[in-house]
Amino acid sequence: MAGRSAKGASAYHAGAAAEDSAARAYAAKGYAVAERRWRGQGGEIDLILRGEGLVVFAEVKQSASFEAAAASLGAAQMGRIMTAAAEFLDGEPAGSLTECRFDAVLVDGTGAVQILENAFGHG
Numbered sequence: 001m002a003g004r005s006a007k008g009a010s011a012y013h014a015g016a017a018a019e020d021s022a023a024r025a026y027a028a029k030g031y032a033v034a035e036r037r038w039r040g041q042g043g044e045i046d047l048i049l050r051g052e053g054l055v056v057f058a059e060v061k062q063s064a065s066f067e068a069a070a071a072s073l074g075a076a077q078m079g080r081i082m083t084a085a086a087e088f089l090d091g092e093p094a095g096s097l098t099e100c101r102f103d104a105v106l107v108d109g110t111g112a113v114q115i116l117e118n119a120f121g122h123g
Helices: 006-028 066-071 075-089
Strands: 032-040 043-051 054-062 100-107 113-116
Touching (some): 006 100
Antiparallel strands (some): 043 054, 100 113
16 A cells, blocks of 8 residues: 555445445345456456355445435446446356346444345346
8 A cells, every 4th residue: 555645545445334334234244255356458346145046246335324425326327337347247157148137235333234135236
């Protein structure tokens, strides 16, 4: 992390902690983390999970409140995530026919986690 500002390093660590909380919440539901911060040509996906016969692409958003976290996920970012997910699915045995879901995982200032399944309205 050489060259990162103190604010940037703090944001990085807060994001990593939020992703860890999200991964634990999914594990409690029987999902396994397949990838963390998977990067394709189309963009980055925070968590890719497997469980219940499907692949879940999860975008983790952390803020002081669930509402603020949800508000930080915009249409352009969702589009980039879906493009990256399509690239990931190209490597799956069933390709684009793989059953999948796009979730938003909100983490508030207390560390509480709220999983919004199928938050992108696709999948």
